[in-house]
Amino acid sequence: MRGAVRPRGSAWLIVAAAVLWLAATILLPLVAVFAEAFRKGASAYFAAFTDPDALAAITLTLKVAAVAVPLNAVFGLAAAWVVTKFEFRGKALLLAVIDIPFSMSPVISGLVWVLLFGANGWFGPWLDSLGIRIIFNFTGIVLATILVTLPFVARELIPLMQAQGTDEECAAITLGAGGVTTFLRVTLPNIIWALLYGVLLCNARAMGEFGAVSVVSGHIRGLTDTMPLHVEVLYNDYDFVGAFAIATLLAGLALVTLALKTWLEWRFAGALAQGNSRLARNR
Amino acid sequence: MLSALNAGARRPRWREPSILPGFAPAMGFTLLYVSLIVLIPLSALIARPWEHGWNGFWSTVSDPRVTAALRLSFGTALLAALLNLVMGAVVAWALVRYDFPGRRLADAAVDLPFALPTAVAGIALATIYAPSGWVGALATPLGVKIAYTPLGILIALVAVGLPFVVRSVQPVLQDFDAEVEEASLTLGARPWQSAFKVILPALAPALIGGFSLAFARAVGEYGSVIFIAGNMPMRSEIAPLLIVIKLDQFNYAGAASVGLAMLVLSFAVLIAINLVQLRLARRGLR
Numbered sequence: 001m002r003g004a005v006r007p008r009g010s011a012w013l014i015v016a017a018a019v020l021w022l023a024a025t026i027l028l029p030l031v032a033v034f035a036e037a038f039r040k041g042a043s044a045y046f047a048a049f050t051d052p053d054a055l056a057a058i059t060l061t062l063k064v065a066a067v068a069v070p071l072n073a074v075f076g077l078a079a080a081w082v083v084t085k086f087e088f089r090g091k092a093l094l095l096a097v098i099d100i101p102f103s104m105s106p107v108i109s110g111l112v113w114v115l116l117f118g119a120n121g122w123f124g125p126w127l128d129s130l131g132i133r134i135i136f137n138f139t140g141i142v143l144a145t146i147l148v149t150l151p152f153v154a155r156e157l158i159p160l161m162q163a164q165g166t167d168e169e170c171a172a173i174t175l176g177a178g179g180v181t182t183f184l185r186v187t188l189p190n191i192i193w194a195l196l197y198g199v200l201l202c203n204a205r206a207m208g209e210f211g212a213v214s215v216v217s218g219h220i221r222g223l224t225d226t227m228p229l230h231v232e233v234l235y236n237d238y239d240f241v242g243a244f245a246i247a248t249l250l251a252g253l254a255l256v257t258l259a260l261k262t263w264l265e266w267r268f269a270g271a272l273a274q275g276n277s278r279l280a281r282n283r
Numbered sequence: 284m285l286s287a288l289n290a291g292a293r294r295p296r297w298r299e300p301s302i303l304p305g306f307a308p309a310m311g312f313t314l315l316y317v318s319l320i321v322l323i324p325l326s327a328l329i330a331r332p333w334e335h336g337w338n339g340f341w342s343t344v345s346d347p348r349v350t351a352a353l354r355l356s357f358g359t360a361l362l363a364a365l366l367n368l369v370m371g372a373v374v375a376w377a378l379v380r381y382d383f384p385g386r387r388l389a390d391a392a393v394d395l396p397f398a399l400p401t402a403v404a405g406i407a408l409a410t411i412y413a414p415s416g417w418v419g420a421l422a423t424p425l426g427v428k429i430a431y432t433p434l435g436i437l438i439a440l441v442a443v444g445l446p447f448v449v450r451s452v453q454p455v456l457q458d459f460d461a462e463v464e465e466a467s468l469t470l471g472a473r474p475w476q477s478a479f480k481v482i483l484p485a486l487a488p489a490l491i492g493g494f495s496l497a498f499a500r501a502v503g504e505y506g507s508v509i510f511i512a513g514n515m516p517m518r519s520e521i522a523p524l525l526i527v528i529k530l531d532q533f534n535y536a537g538a539a540s541v542g543l544a545m546l547v548l549s550f551a552v553l554i555a556i557n558l559v560q561l562r563l564a565r566r567g568l569r
Contacts, residue, residue: 228402
């Protein structure tokens with residue numbers, strides 16, 4: 001471990017290269033989003049949000065995240081509890097399965113649901129005869145979103161809970177606490193910030209997911225278009241101010257997520273660091 | 284070691300005893316969830332391409348338009364990951380080693396591609412690099428066309444992949460023992476020698492780890508690419524887009540074939556990268 005020093009001489013070249021690269025690849029697109037959104041002035045910008053289709057897209061995105069994120073949070077807690085507090089065979093395999101969505105193209109994460117529930121899918125005709133529709137519908141969008149964001153909470157909790165071990169829980173149980181009490185009063189307080197952190201990242205991805213959702217949504221305006229899909233529709237219609245106006249909301253969400261994340265890291269550096277340095281190495 | 288011996292002597296059982304409660308329900312829920320959300324859907328991807336036998340699969344994936352798309356997706360992804368390997372190392376180095384004005388802001392900004400929705404990045408990049416855009420307008424007089432060419436795809440993939448390398452390398456660089464480096468300097472190494480011969484080998488596993496994550500992300504990337512790609516068949520059409528096109532034609536077996544080919548190829552590349560990493564790690568131990 002060593003401290004950072006003031007750059008001197010040729011070190012400035014490295015710093016300049018790094019800063020310029022970050023500015024060109026990361027900052028420039030962000031600036032472009034806001035510049036394009038306000039290209040025709042503030043009134044055109046705000047007019048974009050009075051479109052009922054835009055409002056429907058915003059509502060749909062919030063609804064999808066409201067279902068997908070809590071489910072993945074509960075899954076993350078259960079999976080982390082099993083993986084970090086017990087020793088069993090096949091643990092490495094389970095961890096690998098949890099990571100699969102990270103290495104799958106979002107388009108494939110949408111495709112698999114169409115293969116199951118689409119018109120020509122395995123269960124499609126049968127569900128159709130029952131009048132149940134999953135693809136081109138809310139359910140399909142939620143399923144695709146859940147698949148894409150499945151690892152986020154689990155991956156944030158596992159390294160931290162691994163590092164914390166089982167001593168505290170064992171002590172609580174030995175002293176007569178019940179399972180639920182132990183979880184709520186011993187485990188949860190230890191992991192609450194990592195849980196929040198995972199939920200935050202999961203939510204950002206859930207609201208911003210494009211590829212997987214675009215495959216299952218069918219792009220029905222005002223009905224199955226989420227915010228990112230509505231951005232695409234407007235952009236392809238050459239309504240650039242409208243597209244970038246909706247995009248500013250998503251960019252704002254990303255910025256708020258980053259700000260909260262940075263604050264969490266700064267405020268709870270100790271609690272998160274244990275898990276995070278391991279996480280980065282494991283990733 | 285002792286516990287390993289004990290485990291060997293005992294009748295093998297699939298889980299160690301524990302006084303902690305909740306194993307059965309938590310395990311049950313976890314398995315049910317990953318089965319419903321990951322395993323069953325994935326099995327559909329594996330089973331579906333064979334509707335018309337091996338020939339059906341092969342004629343789909345050996346179609347020139349598909350091979351061109353796969354070559355484009357894997358080629359640009361590897362190139363982008365390579366660029367990110369170099370620039371990610373530079374950025375991580377600057378962030379860890381030097382205290383410059385705006386360092387914390389730069390550090391926080393690295394994660395932006397993780398948080399920024401891909402479609403947003405996609406339309407922004409397409410606008411910047413279009414012939415009339417901020418950068419595109421500068422490149423056009425030079426005769427360089429960026430948007431709607433493979434070069435545009437590369438730029439989009441570079442933009443989404445950078446944080447993977449930076450965040451892999453940063454903690455290792457942070458924990459790197461200053462004494463080792465100081466020893467090399469005391470023994471007469473020049474700073475660049477110390478950087479390339481002492482620090483770089485120690486960073487290699489993290490660099491390669493970041494490289495493979497950036498590659499995996501880039502191969503399947505869709506949202507940030509399709510707006511800037513131009514999507515011309517045989518030239519700037521990425522493999523994930525072909526899946527979408529085949530699904531639009533209700534060609535499920537064809538879409539699944541392309542998806543499976545992508546998955547198998549990218550796992551093959553990732554395994555190859557892992558083997559290199561393992562070899563490097565072994566050399567480090569010696």
